[in-house]
Amino acid sequence: xxxxxxxxxxxxxxxxxxxxxxxxxxxxxxxxxxxxxxxxxxxxxxxxxxxxxxxxxxxxxxxxxxxxxxxxxxxxxxxxxxxxxxxxxxxxxxxxxxxxxxxxxxxxxxxxxxxxxxxxxxxxxxxxxxxxxxxxxxxxxxxxxxxxxxxxxxxxxxxxxxxxxxxxxxxxxxxxxxxxxxxxxxxxxxxxxxxxxxxxxxxxxxxxxxxxxxxxxxxxxxxxxxxxxxxxxxxxxxxxxxxxxxxxxxxxxxxxxxxxxxxxxxxxxxxxxxxxxxxxxxxxxxxxxxxxxxxxxxxxxxxxxxxxxxxxxxxxxxxxxxxxxxxxxxxxxxxxxxxxxxxxxxxxxxxxxxxxxxxxxxxxxxxxxxxxxxxxxxxxxxxxxxxxxxxxxxxxxxxxxxxxxxxxxxxxxxxxxxxxxxxxxxxxxxxxxxxxxxxxxxxxxxxxxxxxxxxxxxxxxxxxxxxxxxxxxxxxxxxxxxxxxxxxxxxxxxxxxxxxxxxxxxxxxxxxx
Amino acid sequence: xxxxxxxxxxxxxxxxxxxxxxxxxxxxxxxxxxxxxxxxxxxxxxxxxxxxxxxxxxxxxxxxxxxxxxxxxxxxx
Numbered sequence: 297x298x299x300x301x302x303x304x305x306x307x308x309x310x311x312x313x314x315x316x317x318x319x320x321x322x323x324x325x326x327x328x329x330x331x332x333x334x335x336x337x338x339x340x341x342x343x344x345x346x347x348x349x350x351x352x353x354x355x356x357x358x359x360x361x362x363x364x365x366x367x368x369x370x371x372x373x374x375x376x377x378x379x380x381x382x383x384x385x386x387x388x389x390x391x392x393x394x395x396x397x398x399x400x401x402x403x404x405x406x407x408x409x410x411x412x413x414x415x416x417x418x419x420x421x422x423x424x425x426x427x428x429x430x431x432x433x434x435x436x437x438x439x440x441x442x443x444x445x446x447x448x449x450x451x452x453x454x455x456x457x458x459x460x461x462x463x464x465x466x467x468x469x470x471x472x473x474x475x476x477x478x479x480x481x482x483x484x485x486x487x488x489x490x491x492x493x494x495x496x497x498x499x500x501x502x503x504x505x506x507x508x509x510x511x512x513x514x515x516x517x518x519x520x521x522x523x524x525x526x527x528x529x530x531x532x533x534x535x536x537x538x539x540x541x542x543x544x545x546x547x548x549x550x551x552x553x554x555x556x557x558x559x560x561x562x563x564x565x566x567x568x569x570x571x572x573x574x575x576x577x578x579x580x581x582x583x584x585x586x587x588x589x590x591x592x593x594x595x596x597x598x599x600x601x602x603x604x605x606x607x608x609x610x611x612x613x614x615x616x617x618x619x620x621x622x623x624x625x626x627x628x629x630x631x632x633x634x635x636x637x638x639x640x641x642x643x644x645x646x647x648x649x650x651x652x653x654x655x656x657x658x659x660x661x662x663x664x665x666x667x668x669x670x671x672x673x674x675x676x677x678x679x680x681x682x683x684x685x686x687x688x689x690x691x692x693x694x695x696x697x698x699x700x701x702x703x704x705x706x707x708x709x710x711x712x713x714x715x716x717x718x719x720x721x722x723x724x725x726x727x728x729x730x731x732x733x734x735x736x737x738x739x740x741x742x743x744x745x746x747x748x749x750x751x752x753x754x755x756x757x758x759x760x761x762x763x764x765x766x767x768x769x770x771x772x773x774x775x776x777x778x779x780x781x782x783x784x785x786x787x788x789x790x791x792x793x794x795x796x797x798x799x800x801x802x803x804x805x806x807x808x809x
Numbered sequence: 810x811x812x813x814x815x816x817x818x819x820x821x822x823x824x825x826x827x828x829x830x831x832x833x834x835x836x837x838x839x840x841x842x843x844x845x846x847x848x849x850x851x852x853x854x855x856x857x858x859x860x861x862x863x864x865x866x867x868x869x870x871x872x873x874x875x876x877x878x879x880x881x882x883x884x885x886x
Contacts, residue, residue: 429848
């Protein structure tokens with residue numbers, strides 16, 4: 297990455313070619329309180345000035361303003377604190393209105409250290425650097441995680457053991473009213489943990505269970521134990537049997553159509569954890585706390601390492617229901633002998649929507665997170681999407697529903713502007729895995745070809761760029777009737793002439809919005 | 810002391826992310842050795858040798874030879 301930084305308060309020049317901008321002002325080390333608070337009061341307008349030069353098409357990360365070395369001679373004078381609070385509130389409001397501005401809470405880093413650790417005055421006087429350079433490594437690691445949160449990257453699924461993980465005791469030995477959940481400690485601690493997990497699931501993380509138990513017993517607990525917060529419906533899928541957990545996890549990944557590298561495996565038994573680490577090294581396996589009272593701390597660690605994101609979208613909130621509806625669709629599929637009959641019975645509706653201010657964040661999020669059905673795997677921020685919309689690209693997203701439920705916005709396609717030969721190129725095409733297996737990809741591409749034809753486009757070029765994860769779409773354009781042009785290092789290019797007629801199966805109802 | 814020299818070179822290689830660093834290295838002839846990397850180098854050397862550099866020394870320690878001289882002096886070698 298190209299990094300340009302302007303230090304020592306020089307805000308005269310804004311490097312326009314930077315990929316992103318970071319505002320990292322901290323409270324200067326000055327003892328004159330009134331001067332200091334007056335200086336802080338100028339920061340917000342200074343920030344706005346820079347923002348106006350940078351514009352809306354690049355990500356602009358703003359650190360919250362913090363005082364690394366607060367010093368107060370008069371105890372009832374809070375003017376510096378008030379100025380800091382004012383700036384932080386202004387910047388949070390500003391970020392709400394300007395979606396390319398992302399606020400990073402610097403306290404989240406600082407809270408881990410004491411004043412003595414944070415500031416090393418020797419280095420400060422040599423370099424003007426306020427943060428102790430000995431913390432540079434820790435800071436870098438922390439900031440990288442923050443950047444990932446801003447790009448909305450996180451683990452998708454948590455796999456939970458039951459005995460001594462979701463409740464105290466062993467179901468097979470203690471019985472459905474003997475296990476410890478609710479009531480006195482340790483039941484209280486497990487109850488709190490289940491409440492934490494419920495919130496996690498509301499934020500879009502998928503909960504699943506993998507436990508060595510009799511399925512019948514567990515179903516009975518879920519139904520009858522009044523303290524159980526997480527029940528059958530809370531989980532998108534489960535494997536309760538005596539098979540080895542690695543096999544079970546692979547099955548869960550297949551059933552939910554999620555890569556194993558998006559899984560976090562939670563189990564109190566170190567042998568099971570070791571098995572997963574050995575057999576499925578792409579799965580994240582944190583150590584489980586020794587004592588139930590350590591669960592809240594453990595949950596906080598899980599959140600910050602795997603699940604925290606900058607913001608959540610509407611789709612995230614409905615994930616559990618969507619993945620469950622998918623599992624029901626799989627069951628329905630089994631009843632039909634003829635696949636087309638099955639598709640017809642689903643009453644599939646596909647909305648094709650133009651990118652706008654309401655869906656651009658979801659579109660950017662999909663480009664960041666989709667790995668398998670992704671033809672070119674180009675990653676974009678919402679600011680990138682905005683920039684492309686402004687420069688004449690045709691960007692669409694699709695929203696898919698059927699009789700089992702609404703999958704929400706689950707795919708996107710980017711066309712470059714029409715060139716002098718009336719040709720456009722498909723820059724990106726991706727679909728969320730949970731809508732695959734229903735022919736939607738073909739219905740989508742063919743419908744869009746017809747839209748483009750209506751807009752005077754004569755031909756479309758496209759490419760497939762291989763990654764370690766997207767081999768399932770290597771021959772997508774061949775199947776879609778595109779003409780193969782060339783191949784270099786596995787990357788293939790195609791084109792299609794829009795003069796020929798393109799048919800879309802009539803059992804998809806397609807709505808253009 | 811062959812050992813100290815090697816250890817300093819190792820720290821420098823790590824900080825500057827370069828493999829080919831020798832005893833002639835200085836801020837003058839090493840592109841990566843800018844003011845930010847200088848600070849990182851000093852903090853890494855302080856940790857590696859369990860010593861503290863004074864501000865005046867940090868300002869001077871801008872060649873391999875100077876760094877070596879300070880560290881040996883601090884270890885009474």
